[in-house]
Amino acid sequence: MKTYDAVIIGAGHNGLTNAAYLAKAGLDVVIVEKNDYIGGAAVSRQLENGYWYSSCSYVCSMMRQVIHRDLNLTKHGLMLVPYLGTAAFGENGQTLMAYTAEGPAYNELKRFSAHDADAMYRLLADLDRYSTLIRKTLLRTPPDPGSFKPRDIKELMFLAKTFWEMGEAEIYEYIRFFTMSAAEFLDDYFENDFIKATMATPGIIGTALGVDSPGSAYILLHHVMGDVDGTIGAWGLARGGMGAISNALAGALQEHGGEIRTNAGVDQVLVKNGKAAGVVLENGDEIHAKLVVSNLDAKRTFTKIVDRDDLPPGIFERAKNFKIRGSSGKVNIALDGLPKFNGVPDNRYINRGGQAFIGSMEKLERAYDDWKRGKWSSDPFIESVIPSAWDPTVAPPGKHWMSNFIQYCPPQLADGPWTPEKRDAFGQTVIDKIERHSPGFKDLIVHMEVRTPYEIENEVGLTEGNIFQGELTIDQLLFNRPFPGYAQYRMPVKNMYMCGSSTHPGGGVSSACGANAAREILMDLKKPNTVPEDDCHDTQYNIF
Amino acid sequence: MTLNTTSSEDRFAGERLKRTPFYPRLKELNLREAWDEWNGYKFADHFYDTDYEYFCIRNQCGTYDITPMQKHLIEGPDAEAMLNRMVTRDMTKLRVNRVTYLCWCDDGGRMIDDGTIFRLGEEKFMLTCGSPSNAWLAKSAVGFDNVTITDITDDTAAIAFQGPVTCEVLKKMGLEGIENLKRFGIMTFPFEGETMIVSRTGFTGDLGYELWVPAELGLKMWDKLYAAGEDYGIQPVGEGAVNMARLEAGLIMPYLDFSEALKTVHYKHDQSPLMLNIGFTVDFKKPHFNGREALLAEKEKGLDYILTKLDIEGNKVAEEAILYAEEECKTEIGYVTSAMWSPAVKANIALAMVKPEYLEKEIWAEIYFYKELRPYRKMAICTVRDKPFYMPPHASQTPPAIF
Ligand SMILES: Cc1cc2nc3c(=O)[nH]c(=O)nc-3n(C[C@H](O)[C@H](O)[C@H](O)COP(=O)(O)OP(=O)(O)OC[C@H]3O[C@@H](n4cnc5c(N)ncnc54)[C@H](O)[C@@H]3O)c2cc1C
Numbered sequence: 001m002k003t004y005d006a007v008i009i010g011a012g013h014n015g016l017t018n019a020a021y022l023a024k025a026g027l028d029v030v031i032v033e034k035n036d037y038i039g040g041a042a043v044s045r046q047l048e049n050g051y052w053y054s055s056c057s058y059v060c061s062m063m064r065q066v067i068h069r070d071l072n073l074t075k076h077g078l079m080l081v082p083y084l085g086t087a088a089f090g091e092n093g094q095t096l097m098a099y100t101a102e103g104p105a106y107n108e109l110k111r112f113s114a115h116d117a118d119a120m121y122r123l124l125a126d127l128d129r130y131s132t133l134i135r136k137t138l139l140r141t142p143p144d145p146g147s148f149k150p151r152d153i154k155e156l157m158f159l160a161k162t163f164w165e166m167g168e169a170e171i172y173e174y175i176r177f178f179t180m181s182a183a184e185f186l187d188d189y190f191e192n193d194f195i196k197a198t199m200a201t202p203g204i205i206g207t208a209l210g211v212d213s214p215g216s217a218y219i220l221l222h223h224v225m226g227d228v229d230g231t232i233g234a235w236g237l238a239r240g241g242m243g244a245i246s247n248a249l250a251g252a253l254q255e256h257g258g259e260i261r262t263n264a265g266v267d268q269v270l271v272k273n274g275k276a277a278g279v280v281l282e283n284g285d286e287i288h289a290k291l292v293v294s295n296l297d298a299k300r301t302f303t304k305i306v307d308r309d310d311l312p313p314g315i316f317e318r319a320k321n322f323k324i325r326g327s328s329g330k331v332n333i334a335l336d337g338l339p340k341f342n343g344v345p346d347n348r349y350i351n352r353g354g355q356a357f358i359g360s361m362e363k364l365e366r367a368y369d370d371w372k373r374g375k376w377s378s379d380p381f382i383e384s385v386i387p388s389a390w391d392p393t394v395a396p397p398g399k400h401w402m403s404n405f406i407q408y409c410p411p412q413l414a415d416g417p418w419t420p421e422k423r424d425a426f427g428q429t430v431i432d433k434i435e436r437h438s439p440g441f442k443d444l445i446v447h448m449e450v451r452t453p454y455e456i457e458n459e460v461g462l463t464e465g466n467i468f469q470g471e472l473t474i475d476q477l478l479f480n481r482p483f484p485g486y487a488q489y490r491m492p493v494k495n496m497y498m499c500g501s502s503t504h505p506g507g508g509v510s511s512a513c514g515a516n517a518a519r520e521i522l523m524d525l526k527k528p529n530t531v532p533e534d535d536c537h538d539t540q541y542n543i544f
Numbered sequence: 545m546t547l548n549t550t551s552s553e554d555r556f557a558g559e560r561l562k563r564t565p566f567y568p569r570l571k572e573l574n575l576r577e578a579w580d581e582w583n584g585y586k587f588a589d590h591f592y593d594t595d596y597e598y599f600c601i602r603n604q605c606g607t608y609d610i611t612p613m614q615k616h617l618i619e620g621p622d623a624e625a626m627l628n629r630m631v632t633r634d635m636t637k638l639r640v641n642r643v644t645y646l647c648w649c650d651d652g653g654r655m656i657d658d659g660t661i662f663r664l665g666e667e668k669f670m671l672t673c674g675s676p677s678n679a680w681l682a683k684s685a686v687g688f689d690n691v692t693i694t695d696i697t698d699d700t701a702a703i704a705f706q707g708p709v710t711c712e713v714l715k716k717m718g719l720e721g722i723e724n725l726k727r728f729g730i731m732t733f734p735f736e737g738e739t740m741i742v743s744r745t746g747f748t749g750d751l752g753y754e755l756w757v758p759a760e761l762g763l764k765m766w767d768k769l770y771a772a773g774e775d776y777g778i779q780p781v782g783e784g785a786v787n788m789a790r791l792e793a794g795l796i797m798p799y800l801d802f803s804e805a806l807k808t809v810h811y812k813h814d815q816s817p818l819m820l821n822i823g824f825t826v827d828f829k830k831p832h833f834n835g836r837e838a839l840l841a842e843k844e845k846g847l848d849y850i851l852t853k854l855d856i857e858g859n860k861v862a863e864e865a866i867l868y869a870e871e872e873c874k875t876e877i878g879y880v881t882s883a884m885w886s887p888a889v890k891a892n893i894a895l896a897m898v899k900p901e902y903l904e905k906e907i908w909a910e911i912y913f914y915k916e917l918r919p920y921r922k923m924a925i926c927t928v929r930d931k932p933f934y935m936p937p938h939a940s941q942t943p944p945a946i947f
Contacts, residue, residue: 069889390777
């Protein structure tokens with residue numbers, strides 16, 4: 001029987017990135033995916049004729065530009081298009097347009113508060129400064145602070161130096177960041193509640209924290225540290241949906257001779273003499289390989305597909321307690337036409353951006369309260385975008401589809417398990433809210449895909465439906481991700497690695513985890529490193 | 545006719561730029577008031593945002609007002625012979641309803657301008673180019689009795705309509721059979737009692753067409769096109785966006801990549817088509833044409849510089865960079881003519897004049913860039929590319945993809 005150099009479990013975008021780099025370095029690799037489609041949470045699916053949903057992730061900003069360039073993803077069909085501003089909806093018919101040009105954006109904020117319009121400049125500069133630090137670490141393996149290996153010491157020094165360059169005052173600010181709530185952080189800038197709420201929403205997306213919970217300030221930063229062509233904080237759409245990213249990575253993988261097997265769920269990792277030696281598929285087939293890489297989250301990897309007896313003591317428990325709470329839902333809606341929203345002018349540009357149904361700071365926190373009680377938010381925060389207003393390939397001409405990301409929706413309900421009826425009731429809550437801002441919206445609906453954490457876990461395999469493959473709190477970041485002592489992509493079983501978002505730098509469609517893991521694997525195999533260094537901190541407009 | 549209706553009461557009338565037939569629509573859509581000028585016409589640098597407009601070209605479709613581009617009709621029994629003497633390509637090979645890209649040179653083989661020639665009939669050609677060429681055309685016609693040359697720039701309204709969905713929009717506009725038009729082909733359609741010429745040409749490297757009607761029908765054409773493009777994100781694009789697209793396509797731009805020979809003071813500051821790496825437009829197999837001897841001699845002797853496509857490490861744009869053979873900047877080997885960050889291929893790209901003997905060796909760019917008003921310098925290694933930086937398969941596909 002054939003022995004591959006490497007088998008990668010899961011064809012999420014990180015698994016694909018990892019496999020592509022290993023194949024590019026000359027390894028004989030196979031990637032096995034349980035679904036009949038690839039991409040994991042970066043996927044485009046046609047569930048209604050002519051409409052392509054980005055079923056899970058929907059916008060892109062963290063994707064490492066240097067990987068796009070290095071793997072020639074454009075040749076493999078990838079085109080990332082920045083999208084325009086967002087229309088935000090507050091209480092009592094308030095709307096705030098995030099116009100793209102500086103002047104109009106400033107004027108718009110000034111309608112609400114002259115103070116806050118100025119403060120916005122300071123906020124953006126500060127966010128830029130803080131995010132630069134994280135950006136520099138994205139395509140690097142975190143150091144192990146407990147190790148005295150020269151490379152760990154060197155890497156710690158690099159972090160210390162980058163940190164130091166910020167200046168002393170900023171260092172204290174920065175440390176506070178990881179423990180502050182989004183609300184506290186923004187209180188320092190804004191007086192207007194609606195503006196504050198608008199800026200706070202990136203702090204709660206995908207996390208089981210509220211705007212008032214310590215730690216949500218970092219989540220905010222995580223969502224604004226990306227860029228599109230050097231414009232930091234900008235978000236883009238992948239032409240053809242997020243699946244275009246995974247498909248392009250698959251193209252690169254195949255170009256370098258890698259193999260992809262779908263409908264090939266892994267039941268167990270084969271461990272022989274304490275070393276990973278391949279996988280056993282759900283259908284009983286065995287695939288032998290010299291090393292095994294898991295794209296699954298840490299909890300799933302070590303509680304589901306690795307035998308507990310093959311693990312060193314304590315790892316199973318750690319994995320079981322890995323913080324990976326689901327908190328988000330996704331409702332994808334095929335529409336017969338472009339919806340109109342109250343208070344949004346018939347302006348071709350603002351209508352090609354997104355929508356944010358926010359309410360107020362109070363409403364955002366109340367939405368979280370529902371989650372804590374095991375209910376979906378009765379008045380949720382919804383972040384939406386209509387990709388078809390921009391992308392001619394995802395809906396028939398004149399027709400549209402709307403992506404709605406919902407915060408909050410729990411993985412377990414207080415009143416018993418999720419059922420199709422409860423799922424549909426959740427979907428109803430979402431469209432009721434949109435209808436309030438867009439009279440006639442419901443009449444446009446052609447098809448809906450309602451996804452609670454239950455569906456997300458079952459389809460994509462993200463435990464509890466946590467979008468990041470594990471919370472992004474300080475206890476699970478950098479050298480603590482996924483577990484202290486295992487942040488360098490090598491796992492407690494010999495010849496086994498992890499490459500999913502459970503590893504540094506965490507969730508989001510970035511390809512960084514997969515690329516970092518590939519670099520470590522090549523190092524262990526004593527092969528030359530072919531994974532490029534990041535140049536994100538060197539972007540056009542970035543000042544560091 | 546001209547549509548330059550400036551009021552006689554306007555004290556500044558003489559100072560103002562002419563307006564193209566599309567001006568009433570352009571004015572409303574130019575939210576940023578970002579105007580520039582081209583051959584005396586008011587002309588948009590951008591309407592909303594250059595990057596946005598660039599992505600319209602790459603992702604959906606955009607209209608670029610090419611009315612200010614110069615258009616000359618060359619007609620008569622001697623038209624073919626006259627052009628064949630003037631331009632570098634063999635005009636006898638250009639079939640009716642086909643377009644070709646070419647250039648023309650002075651006696652020294654230095655390039656005066658590049659442009660396109662449309663063969664509209666056996667004895668009828670349209671030449672388009674960036675700068676006014678009436679004088680040179682007149683000079684070139686000396687000795688050819690049966691040729692008439694007419695400048696139709698002000699009488700023609702023209703739009704370059706570029707992007708992956710353009711064919712679909714033209715179909716919606718009622719242009720039957722447009723999907724069968726091949727690259728550099730021409731079709732004509734009846735339009736409001738006149739003729740609309742449609743060519744599958746453009747300056748973006750993407751799928752695209754150029755639409756030509758008499759000036760007085762310009763607005764009507766605009767409105768029909770915009771109605772058809774409503775669901776396809778149709779958007780006016782300015783020069784900023786087109787300049788980005790053309791650089792990704794590896795196409796040269798006057799005043800950036802070349803200096804027109806007739807307007808250049810110093811002989812070292814203009815270029816030959818061989819230097820500009822458009823040697824494929826120069827046909828030495830045909831009999832005498834302007835500059836032939838000089839170009840042959842240059843070919844024999846070897847070029848001083850050759851226009852080269854560079855992929856530059858990192859992402860600091862190499863605008864105005866000088867090129868060296870070593871990181872220590874000892875041997876100067878060329879200079880960048882245009883440069884940008886390419887959003888399509890995520891690469892730091894440039895066109896540059898490089899001494900040919902250094903093409904196979906290391907090429908370093910000395911780049912100056914700013915961070916919050918402070919200039920910095922960096923040396924970046926360059927890789928030579930043979931193909932256009934962005935060359936999507938859909939651009940050459942016939943029939944184009946359906947949307
Ligand atoms: C609803 C939602 C919205 C999001 N929105 C955004 C966004 O807009 N922008 C953004 O940047 N990020 C977003 N994210 C986060 C982002 O999508 C993820 O962090 C990222 O896609 C994870 O990629 P990955 O490759 O690490 O893992 P995954 O995509 O989780 O890939 C894991 C793969 O393993 C497969 N698998 C699971 N079990 C097995 C098994 N036993 N055998 C074989 N294969 C198996 C799965 O099917 C899957 O293909 C969102 C996520 C969700 C869920």
